[in-house]
Amino acid sequence: MREEIIEKKTVSKCFNITAGAIDSMRINTNVETTVRVYENEKIGIAGRVGACNIDELREEAKKNLALGIPYPDLPNPPVERSVDCYKEIVPDGELVATMKKLMARVCAENPEFTFGNKIIIEETQQKYVSEKTNYSYRGNSLVFSITIKFKGSANIMDEGYSVEVTEYDEDEIAKGIKKTCDSFLSKAQFPEGEKAVVAIDESLAGMMLAHFTADYYFNHLSLFDGKLGEQIFNEKFNVCCDRDPKRAKNLPFFDAEGVVSENDCAYLIKDGVMKGLFATKKQAAQYGCEYIGVAGASYNGVPSISGAGFKLMPTADDISDVVKGEVIYVSVSSGGDMTADGTLSLPVIVSYLLKDGEVVGKLPGFAVTASAKDLFGKDFLGVAKNGFYKHSNSVIVAKANIVNKE
Amino acid sequence: MFQFKEGFYADIRIEDRFTTNISIKNGQLEEYNVTTLKKAFLRVFDGEMWYYSSTTDTDNIQKELDSLYGYAKANPNIEEHPIVKRYEVNKDELYQFASCSVRDISAEEKMAKLTSLDALLASEHMKMRRALYLDRNSKFEFYSSKGASVRYDYQTTGVSLVAALAHNGEQFADALQKSGVRFEEVIVSEQEIKSFLDELETYITTAKAIEPGAYPVILSPLATGVFAHESFGHKSEADFMVGDETMAKEWEIGKKVGSELLTIYETGTLKGCGYVPYDDEGTKAKMNYLIKDGRLAGRLHSSSTAAVMNEELTGNARAINCDYEPIVRMTNTMIQGGSSTFDELVAGIKHGFYVKTIKHGSGMSTFTIAPSVAYEIVDGKIADPVKIAVITGNVFETLGLIDGVGNDETALSFVTGGCGKMEQSGLPVGFGGPHIRVSKMNVQ
Numbered sequence: 128m129r130e131e132i133i134e135k136k137t138v139s140k141c142f143n144i145t146a147g148a149i150d151s152m153r154i155n156t157n158v159e160t161t162v163r164v165y166e167n168e169k170i171g172i173a174g175r176v177g178a179c180n181i182d183e184l185r186e187e188a189k190k191n192l193a194l195g196i197p198y199p200d201l202p203n204p205p206v207e208r209s210v211d212c213y214k215e216i217v218p219d220g221e222l223v224a225t226m227k228k229l230m231a232r233v234c235a236e237n238p239e240f241t242f243g244n245k246i247i248i249e250e251t252q253q254k255y256v257s258e259k260t261n262y263s264y265r266g267n268s269l270v271f272s273i274t275i276k277f278k279g280s281a282n283i284m285d286e287g288y289s290v291e292v293t294e295y296d297e298d299e300i301a302k303g304i305k306k307t308c309d310s311f312l313s314k315a316q317f318p319e320g321e322k323a324v325v326a327i328d329e330s331l332a333g334m335m336l337a338h339f340t341a342d343y344y345f346n347h348l349s350l351f352d353g354k355l356g357e358q359i360f361n362e363k364f365n366v367c368c369d370r371d372p373k374r375a376k377n378l379p380f381f382d383a384e385g386v387v388s389e390n391d392c393a394y395l396i397k398d399g400v401m402k403g404l405f406a407t408k409k410q411a412a413q414y415g416c417e418y419i420g421v422a423g424a425s426y427n428g429v430p431s432i433s434g435a436g437f438k439l440m441p442t443a444d445d446i447s448d449v450v451k452g453e454v455i456y457v458s459v460s461s462g463g464d465m466t467a468d469g470t471l472s473l474p475v476i477v478s479y480l481l482k483d484g485e486v487v488g489k490l491p492g493f494a495v496t497a498s499a500k501d502l503f504g505k506d507f508l509g510v511a512k513n514g515f516y517k518h519s520n521s522v523i524v525a526k527a528n529i530v531n532k533e
Numbered sequence: 534m535f536q537f538k539e540g541f542y543a544d545i546r547i548e549d550r551f552t553t554n555i556s557i558k559n560g561q562l563e564e565y566n567v568t569t570l571k572k573a574f575l576r577v578f579d580g581e582m583w584y585y586s587s588t589t590d591t592d593n594i595q596k597e598l599d600s601l602y603g604y605a606k607a608n609p610n611i612e613e614h615p616i617v618k619r620y621e622v623n624k625d626e627l628y629q630f631a632s633c634s635v636r637d638i639s640a641e642e643k644m645a646k647l648t649s650l651d652a653l654l655a656s657e658h659m660k661m662r663r664a665l666y667l668d669r670n671s672k673f674e675f676y677s678s679k680g681a682s683v684r685y686d687y688q689t690t691g692v693s694l695v696a697a698l699a700h701n702g703e704q705f706a707d708a709l710q711k712s713g714v715r716f717e718e719v720i721v722s723e724q725e726i727k728s729f730l731d732e733l734e735t736y737i738t739t740a741k742a743i744e745p746g747a748y749p750v751i752l753s754p755l756a757t758g759v760f761a762h763e764s765f766g767h768k769s770e771a772d773f774m775v776g777d778e779t780m781a782k783e784w785e786i787g788k789k790v791g792s793e794l795l796t797i798y799e800t801g802t803l804k805g806c807g808y809v810p811y812d813d814e815g816t817k818a819k820m821n822y823l824i825k826d827g828r829l830a831g832r833l834h835s836s837s838t839a840a841v842m843n844e845e846l847t848g849n850a851r852a853i854n855c856d857y858e859p860i861v862r863m864t865n866t867m868i869q870g871g872s873s874t875f876d877e878l879v880a881g882i883k884h885g886f887y888v889k890t891i892k893h894g895s896g897m898s899t900f901t902i903a904p905s906v907a908y909e910i911v912d913g914k915i916a917d918p919v920k921i922a923v924i925t926g927n928v929f930e931t932l933g934l935i936d937g938v939g940n941d942e943t944a945l946s947f948v949t950g951g952c953g954k955m956e957q958s959g960l961p962v963g964f965g966g967p968h969i970r971v972s973k974m975n976v977q
Contacts, residue, residue, distance in 0.1 A: 141956075143583075143858070145837075146776020151583035152604070155856060176570055177589030194565045241776040244955050272956070279779030281929070282898045283767055342558075346660040348697050348704040428554075429564045462895030464903035464922050467703040467740065472922035472977040474901050492899060494925070494977060496745070530745060531925075531975050 129200050130185065131257040131385065133161040135426070139249035140219075142226050144273065147234040147242040149227050159426035162188040170198030174427030196429060199412040203385045205259030210372045210380055212266040216248060217295050229297050233273075236301060237308040243274045243284070251377050255385040262387070264379035266372070268293055271300060275307060286311050286459060286477060290518040291376050303516030306486075307458075310515075315480040315488030318453045323529050325495055326446050326481070326511065326522040327457045329439040331473065332366060334465055335499055339366075339395050340432060341406035345414040350469045350499065351401055355416075358399050359500070361507035365440035366396040368421050368433075375436050381420070383430050384408050388420035393436075399504075405432040441512035441521050447484030449509035449524040454481045455490060456515060456522070469499045474531075479515075491533040502527060535595055537678035540607030542578040542617045544677035545594060546813055547571070548855050551636050553643060555666040557651045563663075567640070572855035573597070574813075579605035580614050585858050612679075615840035620679055621816050627685040628672075629804075633715045635668040635690050643668070646719070647692060653723055654694055656730040658737050660704075661697040667948040668716070673811075681815040688714050689806050689961065691948035692721060696730060698737040705737045707890055707905045712948045714804050736906055740918040743909070743976060749885035750924060750974040751878050751910065754943040756888045756902060758964030761797050762866045762952070763896030764928045765790075766964075769799070769823045769831075770849070770861040770954075771838035781842060786829055791932030793827040794871055801848050801864035805946030807963030813859035814850040821847045823866075824932075835861050853957045862954060868966030871938025878937045878970045880913040886976055887915055888924060901925045925975045937970030 136158045143151040161174040162184045171192035173184045217225050226246050233242060250267040268291050275286035288304045317323075338349040351359055370380045371391035380391050384407065394402045403419045407430045411418035423433025443449045446456065456479045463473030473495040480487040497506065506526040514522040537543050549571040556564040573594050577584045584604040588597045611617055643666050651664035668690035675683040691712025698705050709729040711721050752760055767773075774780050801809030801818035810818050814836055822830035834842070835850035838861055850859035879887070890905040901923050909916040926934075944965045951959035 145772070149582075151585060151858065153585035153858060154601075155587055157856070172566075176572070194562070196562050196565055243772075243776075247956075274955075276773070276777065278777050279783065280777075280898075281768070281780065281783060283770070283773040284897065342661060343697075343704070346559075346697070346699075348660050348699050348706075350702075350704070352699075352702065425566075427568055428566050459897070461897055461899045461925065462893060462901040462903065462923070464892060466742075466920040466922045467705045467737070468742070468920065470742075470920075470922055472745075474899050474923060474925040474975075474977075476897055476899050494923075494975070496922075496977060530977070 128164050128166045129202060129258065131163040131255065132181070134254045135159045136252045137249060139247055140222060142246045144230060144243050144245065147230055149223065149230055152223060160184060161426050164188045164192060165198065165200035166192055168197055168199060170196050170429065172427055172429065176426060198409050198429070201408045201412065202258060203260040207261040209263045212372050213250060214293065216267065216269045216293060222248065229300060232297070232301055233304050236305050239278055239312065240308050241276050241278055243276070245272050246270070249377060251379070253379045255381055257385060260385055262381045262385060264381070266377045268377040269295060273304065275304070277311060292518055293376055299517055306516055310479050310486045311477070311489055313486065313488035315490055317490060317529065317532055318480065321528055322526055324450055324454045324508065324524065325457055325527045326454050326524045327473070327495070328514065329510065329521045329523055331523060332439055332503070333434065333437065334463065334471060336405070336434060339405055341404045341410040341414050341416055344404050354401050355404070357401060359401050360396060360399040360503040361505070362399040363442050363509055364396055364399050364503050364507055365394065367438060367440060368393045368436040369438050370420065370436045378436055382422040383424035383433065384422040386418055386420040386422065393419035393421050407432060439510045439521055439523060442509035444512050445484055446481060446511040446522065446524060449511050451483055454524065455529070456481050457495065458515060465499060470496065471499050471502065472496045493529050493533065494531040495527045496530055497527040535598065535676055538602055540609055540611055541602060541605055542611050542614070542678055543598060544576050544675065544681070544815065545573060545598065546855060547573045547591060547674040549672040551670045553635065553666065553668045555643060555647055557647060557664045559662060560651065574852065574855040574858070575601055576858065577601045577605050578611070578617065580608040580611050583858070587856050616836050619836045619839055619846055620677060620681070620814060621846065622680045623811065623815055623817055624682045625685070627810055630670060630686045630688040630714065635670050635688060635716055638716045650692060650694060650721055650726070653726045654696060654730070656696065656698070656734050658698040658700045658734060659696050659730070660699045663695040665693040665949070667691060675811060675815045677815055683811045683815055685810050687808060689946065689948055690714070690716050691719050693949050694721070694726065696733055698733055700737045703737065705733065707733055710947060710949065712806065712946045732906060736918045740920045743919050743921060745977045747973045748976050749882045749970065749972050750976065751882070751885070751887045751968055751970050753889045753968060754941065754965050755945060756891050757868050757966035757969050758866070758945055759891055759894040759902055760900065761868045761966055762863060762962065762964045763894040764900040764931065765797055765823060766799070766863045766866040767896055768928065769833050771832045771834050771842055772861045775838055775841050784829060784832070786831065788829045789827055790829050790929060791824055791827045792935040794938045795824055795827050795932060795935050796822065796869035797824040797866065798822050798869060799833060799863060799866050803865040803944055803963055805865065805944065805963045806948070806961035807865035807946070809848065809851060809864045812848045812850045813852050816846045816848045816850065818848045818864070833861050833863065835859060851960060853960045857957050860954065860957065862960055863952060863962050865944060865963035867942070867944060867964065868969060870940055870942030870967040873937050873939050875939055875941065875968050878939060878968055879910055879915060881937060881970065882910045882913060885910045886919065886921065896928065898928060899925055900928055900931070921976055923977050925977070931971055931974060934972045935969055936972045939967030939969065942967045
């Protein structure tokens with residue numbers, strides 16, 4: 128009977144921002160332990176939050192084999208690897224004062240706006256042990272997730288500033304927020320024509336994720352049915368789940384099943400070719416596809432697929448490196464979706480017209496529509512590593528239809 | 534029970550949560566998960582800052598509390614602080630589900646219910662199916678340094694039957710969900726499943742593309758509920774107004790914000806997933822009108838926001854679990870029923886659309902709903918199924934464009950999904966209303 132033990136500890140401090148001021152600090156320490164056992168193509172799982180006795184957990188997992196949940200026993204290679212990316216970002220004793228100073232500066236530099244939401248510093252320690260596989264990871268990051276509201280606006284928020292960093296640079300953060308606020312106050316007019324070059328957060332590609340799951344693909348539910356191994360998108364288009372410790376922040380290099388992707392990066396699309404599928408070991412065995420290291424799991428749950436580390440590989444540093452001239456940068460959108468035939472629609476609330484990377488001004492509301500196949504195919508221009516400010520998500524740059532202009 | 538220190542406000546929330554999650558995919562058991570987790574969340578306030586921590590070591594809460602006091606500075610006037618003064622001091626024990634707890638339903642009964650329903654999921658173009666059984670029973674305790682002592686329970690149980698179909702290179706998935714607060718309430722008939730699958734078959738084989746544009750739209754009670762939640766519910770959460778005096782003035786009670794046909798209310802008293810008899814600051818649930826006859830009637834508060842805006846508590850301070858502090862959240866958000874029948878609403882439309890089921894919704898100044906099953910309306914009659922990616926509109930414009938309100942107000946409860954706000958996602962909320970007609974919405 129093979130056994131897996133997974134231990135995860137997260138320690139976080141979270142600061143709440145109300146009306147631009149830090150008004151609370153939350154301290155969380157969370158310890159989760161999981162034991163999985165495999166026997167006769169079945170899985171037994173037991174998990175605890177907090178202190179636990181591993182022998183008791185092991186017995187409970189064995190008992191849970193009787194639930195009869197089918198699961199293949201696919202051991203991982205006998206590899207030992209330990210990665211420690213932890214480095215102090217802000218000394219613990221200076222955290223409150225440092226964050227209060229930052230927010231005071233942000234408020235003073237942007238008096239027409241009010242700020243809210245969270246700043247979170249978190250450390251993760253995770254271990255995966257099974258037979259001769261032994262992985263451990265330690266990392267940390269500082270997340271600024273700040274809502275920006277123009278004073279007097281009837282909206283719950285107008286803009287946002289969101290970055291995850293491993294080094295604290297007050298000037299860089301203040302600069303990013305100020306650029307966002309200044310841009311919000313400016314005005315521009317739409318470029319002529321119904322089609323324009325747009326730059327949209329890489330998470331847009333997440334709308335298609337279901338179509339890259341093994342479940343969808345092998346049940347003929349994917350828009351890309353039968354296309355595995357074929358060129359389906361522009362040859363510059365690369366989508367992956369990136370767990371490379373050099374790039375991924377506070378994310379273990381192994382997935383919830385102890386699978387390590389080739390070069391720590393699981394490609395779904397490489398050079399426009401449909402390369403891999405979201406599959407757990409169970410789905411991979413069921414459908415006869417590869418498992419590439421994209422499993423997640425709750426502490427006492429059966430592994431399922433996870434989009435952790437999902438990203439589009441940049442083709443250039445900045446938007447202006449991808450394309451010169453006018454680009455509409457989509458900053459805030461509202462819950463787009465796709466129809467059954469793959470037509471994508473994204474209502475845009477806040478966007479800025481850029482010219483050669485410089486902000487011309489804020490545009491009125493509109494919606495982007497496009498065929499997903501075209502947006503990442505013939506109309507795709509590239510992915511810029513830097514969006515609107517340093518450390519932001521990458522952005523997709525492509526031609527798309529602009530409709531419903533306000 | 535707990536020793537609270539002088540010079541601070543403090544409270545302790547304890548949740549003993551039991552959940553069951555059974556999933557059968559394409560006839561094979563995929564997940565069978567029973568979880569019991571007891572956790573506590575502690576808050577200490579010194580008048581300037583809040584300090585929070587959570588612990589699973591519920592036998593040593595006092596030790597955790599004493600440690601948390603170490604971060605704060607004693608304030609002799611803390612009792613006079615406007616936030617602290619507002620806190621209700623309720624003493625109550627409100628166990629509604631002790632005699633019908635899902636903790637006491639055997640695994641065999643839950644599995645039998647699910648497998649019998651899964652066996653009915655079959656149709657021509659269905660490529661994948663999933664049957665889910667989910668339940669939760671929570672026992673809450675709340676104690677504060679002001680003397681509050683509240684204990685109550687919460688329960689939901691239900692099934693979700695998901696069918697994914699494909700035809701001619703297009704795919705479509707939808708779910709039939711039934712939920713309640715008692716295991717025996719969750720009944721799905723063979724006929725209901727057949728009707729659900731028949732409709733999906735018709736949709737996948739005949740739904741046509743639409744010409745994007747502005748059209749009159751009828752929303753089903755489900756879509757109406759999402760619209761109420763996304764379009765106005767979030768805007769009513771008062772934490773978004775704190776620090777913005779202009780906005781507070783702009784949102785003066787009594788201001789006309791929508792059609793005279795429109796009344797939206799919010800309450801934690803409805804049994805279902807949005808049942809919150811006491812919020813996570815110990816405030817008793819109330820009936821709160823957000824819009825009454827088209828005019829702004831109220832907003833949702835925690836004690837912090839009520840103190841800043843000098844308004845009354847509403848019972849809307851909630852956290853998704855004992856890892857997080859309570860923030861202003863919705864409970865059950867409803868559009869109040871009117872007088873029109875569904876046929877009367879449809880009859881008033883020459884060319885428009887009917888949104889029957891939805892995938893998701895979101896909202897800021899513009900709200901967006903992604904329909905699942907939708908139909909064209911032609912000459913006052915429901916016509917062919919159509920493929921719509923999203924319907925959107927400016928919130929305030931759309932609230933003013935409601936020109937028909939059905940007489941079929943329906944409160945809905947769910948066992949999947951939930952509301953996300955900031956870092957806290959998946960909060961169970963109920964919503965609903967009647968069919969409503971909006972004279973113009975952007976349909977894409």
